[in-house]
Amino acid sequence: MSAIRYEHIKTCKQSGARLGRIHTPHGIIETPIFMPVGTQATVKSMTPEELKEINSQIILSNTYHLYMRPGHDLVKEAGGLHKFMNWDRPILTDSGGFQVFSLGPLRKITEEGVEFRSHIDGSKHFLSPEKVMEIENALGADIMMAFDECAPYPASRDYVKNSLERTTRWAKRCKEAHKNTENQGLFGIVQGGMYKDLREQSAKEIMELDFPGYAVGGLSVGEPKELMYEVLEYTTPLLPEDKPRYLMGVGSPDALIEGAIRGIDMFDCVLPTRIARNGTAMTSQGKVVVRNAKYARDFTPIDPECDCYACKNYTKAYIRHLVKANEILASRLITTHNLHFLLKLMENVRQAIREDRLLDFREEFFTKYGYEL
Numbered sequence: 001m002s003a004i005r006y007e008h009i010k011t012c013k014q015s016g017a018r019l020g021r022i023h024t025p026h027g028i029i030e031t032p033i034f035m036p037v038g039t040q041a042t043v044k045s046m047t048p049e050e051l052k053e054i055n056s057q058i059i060l061s062n063t064y065h066l067y068m069r070p071g072h073d074l075v076k077e078a079g080g081l082h083k084f085m086n087w088d089r090p091i092l093t094d095s096g097g098f099q100v101f102s103l104g105p106l107r108k109i110t111e112e113g114v115e116f117r118s119h120i121d122g123s124k125h126f127l128s129p130e131k132v133m134e135i136e137n138a139l140g141a142d143i144m145m146a147f148d149e150c151a152p153y154p155a156s157r158d159y160v161k162n163s164l165e166r167t168t169r170w171a172k173r174c175k176e177a178h179k180n181t182e183n184q185g186l187f188g189i190v191q192g193g194m195y196k197d198l199r200e201q202s203a204k205e206i207m208e209l210d211f212p213g214y215a216v217g218g219l220s221v222g223e224p225k226e227l228m229y230e231v232l233e234y235t236t237p238l239l240p241e242d243k244p245r246y247l248m249g250v251g252s253p254d255a256l257i258e259g260a261i262r263g264i265d266m267f268d269c270v271l272p273t274r275i276a277r278n279g280t281a282m283t284s285q286g287k288v289v290v291r292n293a294k295y296a297r298d299f300t301p302i303d304p305e306c307d308c309y310a311c312k313n314y315t316k317a318y319i320r321h322l323v324k325a326n327e328i329l330a331s332r333l334i335t336t337h338n339l340h341f342l343l344k345l346m347e348n349v350r351q352a353i354r355e356d357r358l359l360d361f362r363e364e365f366f367t368k369y370g371y372e373l
C-alpha cells in the first residue's frame, strides 16, 4: 500500500486541466496546488501558524541543505522534519539533484553519484542515490523525490540523452534503497531536456519503475516560457492520469495557469518568497516594487483586492518605509502577501476547473495582470 494516493475529481471541459486530491499520511492536498518552498526547514520568515492562516496545504524542504546543515541524523533524532519544524501537514523533500548540479565546477558526476564541495565550508561530500534515500527517509517527508540529474539549458542532445539514462539508473537504485514505503511516497522525475524523443524515452523508462507520482524535471532552467509550455504540451500526456504530476521549480502566476491547463497538479517556486525579500509584491494589477519612491505617500494596501493580513492592516507607504529601513517585518509582510496571492490564485484555478472555464479565467487574469495572451 503506497503512502500516496491520487484521487481524480474532474477534468475541465474547456481546458483539459484536472481537479484532484492527493491523500498523504499528513493530510489531503487539493490540486492543482502551489507549494511554498522552505529550503532549510522554514518558509523564510513565516511561522507554521501563519502558513496555515493563508491555507498552505504542503511545504517543500531540501535534502541537500538539511544534509549539509544541521545534518539528517540530527533531524531524525528530533523525531523527523515534521516534529523538528513543528509542521503537521504534508512535506515534500527534493532530492538535492538540482542543488548539487547548480554547484557548477564544485561538483564531479560519476555513475556512482556526485562528489561536491559544501557551499558552507568547502568540505568534500559525496551523494549517491542510496545516500539520498537514507537522508530523505531520515527526514520523513510524505513525498520524496528521486535523485536525478537536471541537465542545464541549453545542452546538447548527447549530453541530455546520457544524463536522462543515468537519471533512470539512479531512479531504479533509489526505488531499491527506499525504506519506509508505508509512510513516504517516492516520486520519479522525468528528464530529457527540450528534445521530444528524449522526453518520451525518459517518461517510458521512469514509468516502467512504477512510482506513486511523477515530476517533470529539467524545466524552468532558463529556457523561454514558450519552450517550457511546448515541452509540457507533449510530456504531460505521457504520464499516468491516475498519479500526481509535479512541475518542478515553476511558480510565476502565468506559468501556474499555463501548467494547470497542460495537466500539471503540483508546482513549487522560490519566486514569491525571494522577490518579497527584495521588496517586490505580486498583485492583481501586476508586480509592485514597493521600495519605489512613488509609494512613499501611498496610504493604500499593496493590493486593494487582497484580504491577506498585510493588505488588511498596512499601507504601501509603511511597508516601503520598512523595506528602506531594512526591517525584518518588511519581508514578513510581503512574503505573507505573495504566498497568499499564489495560494489564492490556485484556489481560483480550482474553482475555474469546477466551472469548466479555466481558459476564460486565464484570459481574465492575463488581461488584468498585464500578461500577453
Ligand SMILES: CCCSCc1cc(N)cc2c(=O)[nH]c(N)nc12
Residues within 6 Å of the ligand: 037, 039, 060, 061, 062, 094, 095, 096, 097, 098, 099, 145, 148, 149, 150, 151, 189, 216, 217, 218, 219, 220, 221, 248, 249, 250, 268
Ligand atoms: C525545493 C526545490 C524543489 S524544485 C528544484 C528543481 C527545480 C527545477 N527547475 C528542476 C529540477 C529538477 O529537474 N530536478 C530536481 N530534483 N529539482 C528541480
Ligand SMILES: [Zn+2]
Residues within 6 Å of the ligand: 302, 303, 306, 307, 308, 309, 310, 311, 312, 336, 337, 338, 340
Ligand atoms: Zn495581500
